[in-house]
Amino acid sequence: MPRGRTRARSRATPATARRRPDADTQSRAEPGGAERGAKAPSLGFGPEGPLVMPDAMALQTAVLQRMQKVTGNQVVARMMIQREPPTPSAIAGPTPAAVPADLQAFKDKGPMPAAVAGTLVQPPPGGGFQARYDPVAMTLTVTMNVGVTFVDGMSMPAAVAVAGHASLNDAATRINALPRSARAAEVAKWKWAGDQETWMTGYRANVTSAWNSAGTGIQFQSSHAGWEAQLARVNIVVNTQAAVAASPAVPGASTIPATAGTTHCNATIYKTPDDNSDFGARGGGRDANGKSLLELGSGQTVAHSHLLRQKVLFDRGSKTLNGAAKAELDKIIYSFQTPTGGTGTNIDVTGHADTVGSRTAAGEARNQAISLARAQAVVDYLKATRVGGNNLVNAAARVKTTTGAGSAGEGATADSRRVDLVFAGGKGQNVAAHEFGHMLGLQDEYASDPTGVQGKIFGTGQPVGTVHPQDARSTAAGVGNSVYENNDNLMSVGNTIRSPQYVTFMEALRTVTGSTEWKLKA
Amino acid sequence: MTQAARKKRPLTLEYLIQTRSKRSGTRIHSTGRTERLRDDGAWERLTRLTPAALAELTTAVDASGYFDLPATIAADDGPSGTDLHWTIDLDGRAHEVRAQLGSHMHPALQILNDLVQRLVAEALDAAAGE
Known part of the structure; x- marks a missing residue:
């Protein structure tokens, strides 16, 4: 549709x-x-x-x-x-x-369940969500109630910055390297200042727009004979409420409606600047009260993570890969390897040059040529180099464009002498939406080195191509299969929600309707 | 602080903090030279700890029971968004600990984390002449 x-x-x-x-x-x-x-x-x-x-x-x-x-x-x-x-x-x-009589009878039952709060659906291991299907509106409403504790990302006792979370240590160190007189203004960017309600409003809009059928284009259809017109579109409702003991107090805070069922998730939100996505976010899990966990940097509803964009640097005037560039490419090849039986993501390679010498037409022509030569050197390396016993499988087909951008828009820094490698279009990841996937019962799909040494991406310890533990569920639900791969899926390192990520919605739909006769709508 | 603790003992410490997309870290040499891991993976000089600070760190490592920690520590409550990788070499005895960060950091690592942060901050503060 x-x-x-x-x-x-x-x-x-x-x-x-x-x-x-x-x-x-x-x-x-x-x-x-x-x-x-x-x-x-x-x-x-x-x-x-x-x-x-x-x-x-x-x-x-x-x-x-x-x-x-x-x-x-x-x-x-x-x-x-x-x-x-x-x-x-x-x-x-x-x-x-x-309308066939049996379908009409199905519609006549009204919303399933009748209770406004819906049915508590709990994919392991987290706190789950409420689900309710309206057969007339053809909407599966998924309600997630989130209790929120707000924590400052940084404090400043005795004139030095102290991180509120280990993943923010480096930010604190950089602040402490500033003159003492400049630190307070920086630390203030990491402290809540009455903006909690604004944040919750933004969070709700962020995750609902990301996961709704209206945003993903994914919906379900009845597979019962004669019921082809019966659909189920996913509508996400997120209710938020600040923890009672919130400190500092949250003015005008939203609440979880009494009719919305239980609290499903206890969230801790660390204040960070809006342009910061470095916080070590995590979602899912299960706390002592049986609720899902969410830990997020406040900036992660705004700033995106950009793991689908990688780069290598060149020496001034050089179009040859140096040792550091080769080491970086080895890491990139490791992380973006093609899974067995798959084609791998598309790669676009663009070389750049600094602006030195670009004031004349001849100089810019030289910069244009060197930028293209740099891009070609990277492509040649991707095709020829073996990392961990493997080269980048299917590299020739995966590299879609090799471009020299010259020095346009560049300066004279080392970063200007670079080649960008953009995987699967390179769209940044909405981290808050990714973590919401965990709260829905989904697991990470990105791949990383089990030893934590190789590659550019860290965390799961599952190499590219490993069959995902969620695969059995998604296959049984008829929504596709799942392997570990670094690609543009939201539960990997990108921002696209595909049908396997709707597995918990399919399971919920089957639960509340009491029917397995549902399939993805083509 | 005891006389034994004040006596200089060879200590090197490396503390890496790894999220899905970023690896940061601090490295302290036995000379007190302290480095920071840059985004491009290179170590850069940050500051220098005083002998007194090094002695305080050595005492804390002893007291924390660091060398008795297991090599791997899983998060206590679900998936981790931050992995910690400690390597400490004291008196020629080296030990590595990889810990997933859950809602709470392991108490021994929390003590060392807080102390390293404080000592580095104080050294930076002193270097700034403030």
Whole structure:
């Protein structure tokens, strides 16, 4: 289904959809109905005679009259004064043959479960989420309730910066290398100052837009014969509430509604500058109270992690890889190896030159040539070099572009004499959305060296191509397979949510509907 | 501080902190020379610890029970976003510890983490003449 259409449908709230279950029927019936409407009812009188009712309104009246015959006065009367909505079967008059009886019965059951809070679904090992499917709105609502503790990323007793978390030690050291008079202003960027509610608002918007079907384009479809029109679009609702003992106090803080079920996750948010994504974030797990864990730097809802963009540096005037550049490329090859049976991600290689000598056309031509030669040297190395007994499998096919950018936009620094390697388009990762995946019960899919020595990416200790423990679940759910690979998947090092990452939603849908007859909608 | 503790003992310490995308670290040589790991993987001089600071660090390493720690320590409550890698060589005895950081750091490592941070900060402060 085109994404635009998905978005348009998902904007309708379940409540709205329930009030107007016949909306689609009306729009389909409209043209013919208008033509057949020989007598347009009058609304009143204008300067040139009776006003004619718009076609849509005439049609609505016609539909209501037809429904009145089928369902009786009481149902129509209820609709007209917009009281409690009638059951879908009661108002299905215009196209009764369009919906099979068993599907209609399924829709008539109403939201599943009936309880507004939904069903607690707990993929191991975390605190889970609430799930509820509305068969009329065709929406699977996934609700995550998050209790938030706010912690300063940095404090400054006795005029020196002290990190609030080990992953921020280096930032504290850099601040302490400043003159004492300059430190307070820097440390202030790492302290909460009444901006907690703003952060929670941003967090909710961040993760819901990332994971909703409207954002991913992924939805489910019934595989029951005759039910092809029955869909399930994922709608994420995140409720946040500051911990009661929050210090400093959180002004005007949001709350978790009483009807929203239990708290699923206890989060600790460390204040960092908005442009900082260095915090050692983690999500998932399970705390002593059986809740999921989230530890996040506040800047990680804004600043992205850029592991799909790597670079190597060249000596001034040189188009030959030096020892450091080769060592860096070895790490890059290790991390972005092609998994067995896979094709690997696309790679775009772009060389750059510094601006030295670029004031003349001849000088810029030389810089252009050297930037391209640098890019070509990197590509040749990728194709030829063996790292850990393997070269970059499928390298020739994976390298899509080899470009020399000259010195445009560059300065005269060492960083200007570089080659960029961009994997899978190079989009930065929304770290908050990645960690939310853990809270949904998903595991990391990025690959790293088990010894923690080789490569550019660290953490899972699972080499590229290792079958992921989630693979059995995602295969059983019919949403695809999972291997460890450094690619553009959100649960790897990129920002794209694909069908295997919807495995917990598929499981939840099957749980709340009591049916396994669901599949990915193509 | 005892006389024995004040006596200079050969100590080198390297402390790496690794998140998924960033590796940072501090290295302290027996001379007191202290280095910082840059983003490009090279070590750069940061400051120099005084003999008194080195002695305090040596005493803390002894007292922490560092050499009795296991070589690997898993996070106590789920996946880790930060891995710690300590290497300490004291009196010719070397020991490496790789620890995943959970909600709480291992108490012995927490003591050493806080002390290294404080001593480096004090040395930087002193070097700045403040």
